[in-house]
Amino acid sequence: MTQEDRWDFFIAYAPADRAAAEELYDLLSPPFRVLLDHRSLPSGDPSLGATGADRDGRLPAGRRRAAVTLLLVRGGSDGAYQQWAGPAGAVEPSHAEDGRHLVVPILLDETATAADLPHGMPFEQAVPVTATGGLRQVAERLRSTLRHRLALPPDELLRRYQERTTVERVVRLVPRDGFDPAGRLGLETRKYVFVGDYEEQRHRTLREILSNLWIGDAFEQVDNSNGPWLALTIELGELNRRKMDLLPATWKAAFRILSDPTRAGCFEATDEERTLLGLPPRNYYSDDQQAWYSSCTTRERRYTPWGPDYFIREVLGISWLCFTGTGITQGARRSSGLPSRVFFVRNLPLHGIDYRIQDLGVPDDGVVLD
Numbered sequence: 001m002t003q004e005d006r007w008d009f010f011i012a013y014a015p016a017d018r019a020a021a022e023e024l025y026d027l028l029s030p031p032f033r034v035l036l037d038h039r040s041l042p043s044g045d046p047s048l049g050a051t052g053a054d055r056d057g058r059l060p061a062g063r064r065r066a067a068v069t070l071l072l073v074r075g076g077s078d079g080a081y082q083q084w085a086g087p088a089g090a091v092e093p094s095h096a097e098d099g100r101h102l103v104v105p106i107l108l109d110e111t112a113t114a115a116d117l118p119h120g121m122p123f124e125q126a127v128p129v130t131a132t133g134g135l136r137q138v139a140e141r142l143r144s145t146l147r148h149r150l151a152l153p154p155d156e157l158l159r160r161y162q163e164r165t166t167v168e169r170v171v172r173l174v175p176r177d178g179f180d181p182a183g184r185l186g187l188e189t190r191k192y193v194f195v196g197d198y199e200e201q202r203h204r205t206l207r208e209i210l211s212n213l214w215i216g217d218a219f220e221q222v223d224n225s226n227g228p229w230l231a232l233t234i235e236l237g238e239l240n241r242r243k244m245d246l247l248p249a250t251w252k253a254a255f256r257i258l259s260d261p262t263r264a265g266c267f268e269a270t271d272e273e274r275t276l277l278g279l280p281p282r283n284y285y286s287d288d289q290q291a292w293y294s295s296c297t298t299r300e301r302r303y304t305p306w307g308p309d310y311f312i313r314e315v316l317g318i319s320w321l322c323f324t325g326t327g328i329t330q331g332a333r334r335s336s337g338l339p340s341r342v343f344f345v346r347n348l349p350l351h352g353i354d355y356r357i358q359d360l361g362v363p364d365d366g367v368v369l370d
Contacts, residue, residue, distance in 0.1 A: 007033050007034070007035040007040075007063075007065055007066040007067070008028075008032040008033045008034065008066065008067050008068065008150045008151065009028055009032060009033075009034045009035065009066060009067070009068050009069075009070055009142075010034075010035045010063045010066035010068070010069045010070065011024060011025060011034065011035065011036045011069075011070045011072065012063075012069060012070070012071050012072065013071075013072040014072070014074070016074075017072045017074065017108060020072055020108055020135065021036055021072055022036070022039065023135050024070065024072075024106070024135055024138070024139060025039055027135060027136055027138075027139035028139050028142065028143075030153065031153030031154070031155060031156070032143075032150060032153060033151075035063065035066055065205075065366055065368075066101070067101065067102070067146075067149050067150055067151075067203060068101070068102045068103075068104060068142075068146055068149060068150070069101070069102070069103045069104070070104055070106055070142075071103060071104070071105045071106060071117075071118070072106050072108055073105050073106065073107055073108065073112050073116050073117065073126070074107075074108045074109050074111070074112060074116070075109055075110075075111025075112040075113065075116055076111065076116065102146070102149060103118070103121065104125065104126075104127060104142070104146075105117050105121065105125070105126040105127070106126070106127050106129060106138060107126050107127065107128040107129060107130075108129050109129075109130065110128070110130050112126070112128075127141065127142075149203065150203060151202070151203035151204050152199065152200055154338050154339065157200050157338055157339055157340060157341075158339060160197070160200065160341065161327070161328050161339070161341050164285070167197050167199075167236060167246065167341075167343065168198075168199065168235070168236060169197075169198035169199065169233055169234060169235055169236060170195035170196065170197065170198055170233075170234050170236060170246070170343065170345065171195060171196050171197075171198040171201055171202075171209075171231055171232065171233050171234075171369065172185060172193065172194070172195045172196075172231070172232045172234070173206075173209060173210065173213070173215045173229050173230070173231055173232075173360075174186075174229065174230050174232060175222060175227055175228070175229060175230075176227070176228035176229060176230050176359065177227065177228065179230055180350075181350055181351075182350070182351070183349070183350060184347050184348060184349050184350060185232070185345070185346075185347050185348055185350065185353070186317060186347045187317070187347075189314050189315070190314070190315060190316070190317050190347045191257065191263065191264040191315050191316070191346070191347055192245075192247075192257055192263075192264070192315070192316055192317075192344040192345060192346055192347055193317060193344070193345060193347045194213070194215075194219045194249060194317060194342055194343070194344065195234070195342070195343050195344075195345050196209070196212070196213045196340055196341065196342055196343070197340070197341045197343075198233050198234075198369075200212075200340055200341060201213070201340065201369055202369050202370065203368055203369065204368065204369055205363075205366050205367065205368055205369075206229055206231075206360040206361065206362070206363050206365070206366075206367055206369075207363040207364075207366075208337065208338075209231075209360075209369060210225055210229075210337075210363065211337030212329060212337035212338050212340040213329060213337075213340055213342060214323075214329050214337070214342075219317055219318065219319070219323070219342070225363070226362060226363055226364075227362060228359070228360075228361055228362050229360045229361075229362075230357055230358070230359055230360065231357070231358045231360050231369055232355045232356070232357060233355060233356045233357075233358070234353060234354070234355045234356075235354055235355075240353070240354070243346070243348070243352075244345040244346050244348060244353075245263070245344075245345065245346045246343055246344070246345055247284060247343060247344045247345075248284050248285060248327035248341070248342075248343055248344075249323075249325070249327055249342040249343055249344055250284050250285060250289055250292075250325050250326060250327045251289040251290070251292035251293040251296065251325035252277070252282075252283075252284045252285075252286055252288070252289060252292040253284040253327075253344060254292070254293075254296060254312070254316055254318070254325065254344070255269075255273070255277075255292045255295050255296050256277060256282070256284070257315075257316065257344060258296060258311050258312075258315065258316070259273070264311070264315050266301075266311045266315060267301050267311070273295055284327070285326075285327055289324075289325045289326055290325070292325070293325055296311070296312060297309060297312070316344070327341060327342065327343075328340065328341050328342070329342055358370055
């Protein structure tokens with residue numbers, strides 16, 4: 001895990017509570033990404049290149065990138081959890097109250113009082129271990145009540161793909177320098193563009209999203225993806241879903257877009273192909289995706305006067321060497337990102353879409369999608 005990564009939980013504790021911190025770490029990780037000093041950033045680990053000094057430097061940065069800080073507190077501790085880690089463990093009120101970060105005190109014994117919490121922190125938001133039923137129950141409570149603040153774990157992303165979970169909001173990344181509010185979602189030459197499921201990418205950093213959705217590489221190729229990016233979050237709803245013609249990014253859906261005269265109309269499907277496509281509602285996730293890729297790229301369709309794979313590259317924005325065509329970014333390319341669902345939507349004018357913009361900066365900024 002690199003310094004740019006987003007952590008779900010950061011555990012701050014006093015030396016005497018190391019065993020409790022380790023138990024909570026084991027209960028939460030996996031599926032969540034938990035930052036616990038010696039477990040997450042072990043000193044002297046050659047695979048991480050982390051010396052003791054390097055770890056001390058990375059810990060405060062990691063804590064700032066955590067969605068939730070868990071403070072392990074005992075009665076009469078007098079802020080021992082803060083004294084142990086200095087800036088890494090300290091609770092900065094502005095950071096705790098900015099809406100992006102949550103601090104949850106975990107009361108390890110029944111003697112802890114409001115005086116043992118950081119100044120100004122309400123005692124009511126503390127979670128008592130004894131009354132809750134132990135650390136295992138605390139971990140379950142954190143999982144259920146804080147899930148809306150945390151990035152979805154990999155197994156949840158795969159479940160959503162397997163169950164074809166309905167997409168409520170989509171997100172599209174566009175280079176900031178090329179963004180034109182009077183233009184379209186993508187280049188004028190594109191009939192359709194790529195989007196990801198917003199719920200699957202929220203609470204992740206720009207670098208993670210670029211890797212998850214293969215933006216700048218397989219899709220929407222750019223010369224240098226290290227530049228500034230904007231995130232456009234679009235509420236679908238039933239009206240927008242029809243208007244945007246949301247389709248899974250599979251080869252069968254690509255063929256339908258390219259052959260349908262009401263969509264791109266790039267070539268005409270044969271009678272056999274129309275039979276195989278079937279009647280609505282079509283199963284665009286069928287197991288014969290490579291056959292549909294072949295149908296898109298038969299010699300008379302692939303080798304046009306505009307060059308090989310013109311329709312796929314210019315009309316849909318796909319680098320076919322990378323795109324697996326299954327509706328999810330996993331498989332042959334073996335991206336370092338998490339498997340993530342991708343979709344086609346019409347390349348509509350921006351003035352006809354309700355969307356929200358978030359400036360994500362450059363990948364090294366570590367900005368998280370809200």
